[in-house]
Amino acid sequence: MKIRVSTEKEFILNSIVEAITARHKARKEADYGDTIRFGVTELARIYMREVARRETNEHYYYHDQYGLLNEALSRTEQAIQEALVPHRIQFDISELAGLEDELVYPAKELAELGEKLSQAKRVDRIGSKRRLSPTGSIPFEIIEIGLTGFIEGLLIRPLVNTVELNLEEIGAPYTVEGEWFPFQVQVEDFTFVIDDDGTIFISTQNFPPGLFERVREMLWELARRVYTQ
Amino acid sequence: MILIDIDKRDIHLTREEQSLATGSAAREALRPKFLAKMANKPPYQNLGKLHVHEAVIIRMITKYSEQMIYQPLSEMRYWFAYSSGAFIEPGYPPLFYSRQRNKTVSPNKSAVAGIGEGVAGLITQRLYKGKKLARPNHDFPDIVIEAGGKTYLVESKATLSSEPEDIKRTIADELPKMAAYVSSCSQRDTRPVVGLLVGTTIISETNYQCYLIEVTV
Numbered sequence: 001m002k003i004r005v006s007t008e009k010e011f012i013l014n015s016i017v018e019a020i021t022a023r024h025k026a027r028k029e030a031d032y033g034d035t036i037r038f039g040v041t042e043l044a045r046i047y048m049r050e051v052a053r054r055e056t057n058e059h060y061y062y063h064d065q066y067g068l069l070n071e072a073l074s075r076t077e078q079a080i081q082e083a084l085v086p087h088r089i090q091f092d093i094s095e096l097a098g099l100e101d102e103l104v105y106p107a108k109e110l111a112e113l114g115e116k117l118s119q120a121k122r123v124d125r126i127g128s129k130r131r132l133s134p135t136g137s138i139p140f141e142i143i144e145i146g147l148t149g150f151i152e153g154l155l156i157r158p159l160v161n162t163v164e165l166n167l168e169e170i171g172a173p174y175t176v177e178g179e180w181f182p183f184q185v186q187v188e189d190f191t192f193v194i195d196d197d198g199t200i201f202i203s204t205q206n207f208p209p210g211l212f213e214r215v216r217e218m219l220w221e222l223a224r225r226v227y228t229q
Numbered sequence: 230m231i232l233i234d235i236d237k238r239d240i241h242l243t244r245e246e247q248s249l250a251t252g253s254a255a256r257e258a259l260r261p262k263f264l265a266k267m268a269n270k271p272p273y274q275n276l277g278k279l280h281v282h283e284a285v286i287i288r289m290i291t292k293y294s295e296q297m298i299y300q301p302l303s304e305m306r307y308w309f310a311y312s313s314g315a316f317i318e319p320g321y322p323p324l325f326y327s328r329q330r331n332k333t334v335s336p337n338k339s340a341v342a343g344i345g346e347g348v349a350g351l352i353t354q355r356l357y358k359g360k361k362l363a364r365p366n367h368d369f370p371d372i373v374i375e376a377g378g379k380t381y382l383v384e385s386k387a388t389l390s391s392e393p394e395d396i397k398r399t400i401a402d403e404l405p406k407m408a409a410y411v412s413s414c415s416q417r418d419t420r421p422v423v424g425l426l427v428g429t430t431i432i433s434e435t436n437y438q439c440y441l442i443e444v445t446v
Contacts, residue, residue, distance in 0.1 A: 008361065011360055011362075012362060012363075015362055015375055019418075019419065019420060022419040022420070023419050026419050033414070033417045033418040033419070034414050034417065034418060035362070035373070035380045035414070035418045035420055035422070036418075038362060038363035038365060038373045039362055039363060039373075041363060041365070041366075042362065042363035042364065042373075045366075102366070106366060178281075178355070179355070180354065180355050180358050181354050181355075181358075182285050182288060182289065182351070182354065184281070184282050184284070184285055186282075191282040191283075191284040191285075192284075193282075193284050193285050193288045195288065195292070196354065196360050201284070201288050202284065203283075203284050203287055205300075
């Protein structure tokens with residue numbers, strides 16, 4: 001089974017564009033409707049997290065929620081507007097009344113955490129993140145989840161908007177279980193979880209260092225087999 | 230492995246029933262009338278069982294829950310060890326939790342709610358091939374899913390009880406609110422909107438019973 005999936009951000013953006021286009025065709029003149037609002041709010045939250053976790057080498061983060069929120073909303077509006085250009089539809093995020101009020105407290109939390117993340121990265125307090133571009137595969141990153149020395153999970157996520165997952169030719173020793181996402185991939189006593197945004201996860205709670213490194217290798221090999229160009 | 234047994238009930242609302250649902254949100258007297266009409270709708274039917282590894286539940290809780298919880302499945306195992314009497318044995322904490330007359334010992338409520346949200350997300354993904362559109366922040370519904378050109382509004386409830394009727398009652402109580410909201414969204418959205426009430430009873434550390442009500446207009 002080969003399945004094309006998109007990242008969460010790409011999926012939500014496409015869903016919003018499709019809904020706005022359908023609305024335009026149906027000439028609905030009232031407000032945007034709840035589905036579009038839910039999507040735009042979620043997309044703005046994704047951008048808020050992106051803005052908050054800027055790479056530390058930029059040595060820059062927002063000290064207050066308003067700067068972070070404004071940049072995230074501006075990026076959200078721009079992404080939707082750019083995707084709507086072929087449809088010749090204008091999108092104005094300010095028409096979603098109360099959106100800023102809804103997001104201002106999450107933005108405050110993210111601004112505070114962004115500053116702390118920047119400090120934590122400087123002293124290697126949290127697990128690392130590595131970008132990889134193996135030959136014959138798409139680029140992806142491997143993220144250690146947890147504090148340094150206490151990594152509780154490993155996650156691989158593709159660094160492209162859409163990716164085809166090849167679940168039929170993974171081959172031994174990997175066994176795929178489940179009829180739809182999240183799929184379980186079994187190897188020996190380890191279970192990897194492949195989800196509909198292309199991520200692959202394994203819990204590594206209480207793994208001794210030797211076993212942890214072995215599982216990291218297995219995860220990397222699984223990603224190389226699953227992700228096709 | 231965790232075994233999730235799923236029972237589902239389909240409720241299609243007529244225009245009159247939608248009006249009753251909307252009205253019952255404002256006037257309590259209309260609520261019994263609405264619920265009486267719902268009692269005549271088709272009963273639950275068993276959809277079979279899902280066998281999933283704990284890692285899948287952990288991943289789904291991370292994705293769908295807004296509870297700040299750490300190791301909710303371990304919390305449940307700890308609770309079931311306590312409630313099965315194991316704490317009397319050596320090797321367990323020698324604490325006496327029921328110190329006050331009116332205070333009973335209960336499992337971690339955030340862990341129970343978090344597992345419920347994770348299971349609701351898992352079931353909408355597996356049964357409907359749905360993909361997460363949004364996870365509204367402290368709002369109704371808990372999860373918004375898109376599948377097959379439809380928007381699914383998912384509300385999750387969870388309990389830890391040996392009596393399955395408890396969770397059935399809990400999600401039935403949510404029916405007027407969900408019905409009114411689905412009716413409202415359907416009038417304003419271009420896509421068809423479906424409501425899903427997902428009630429999960431954690432029977433044991435390896436057995437969950439899940440009740441699902443699908444609301445369409």
